[in-house]
Amino acid sequence: MRDFVIHGDDIVLGTHGRSFWILDDITPLRQIHEGDAAQTKLFQPQVATRIQRSTNPDTPLPPETPMGQKPPDGAILDYVLKDPRNL
Numbered sequence: 001m002r003d004f005v006i007h008g009d010d011i012v013l014g015t016h017g018r019s020f021w022i023l024d025d026i027t028p029l030r031q032i033h034e035g036d037a038a039q040t041k042l043f044q045p046q047v048a049t050r051i052q053r054s055t056n057p058d059t060p061l062p063p064e065t066p067m068g069q070k071p072p073d074g075a076i077l078d079y080v081l082k083d084p085r086n087l
Helices: 027-031
Strands: 003-007 010-014 020-023
């Protein structure tokens, strides 16, 4: 790891090679506390915005154009289930 930065709710890591990694949405990491694995917990999600999809799709980009994966549509719910060994 060469460089590390938190940008908004994402972690960006740069390597010594020619790559970088982005961990999207660290909201659950900010809300986790010691002992959370012993109980069922629903983390507060990020703000989700409802938008209407475009019904007029643009011309697609050529396959050789580098492009990352977009996050899934809708609200993302993160949760931890109670550890069955602690029943």
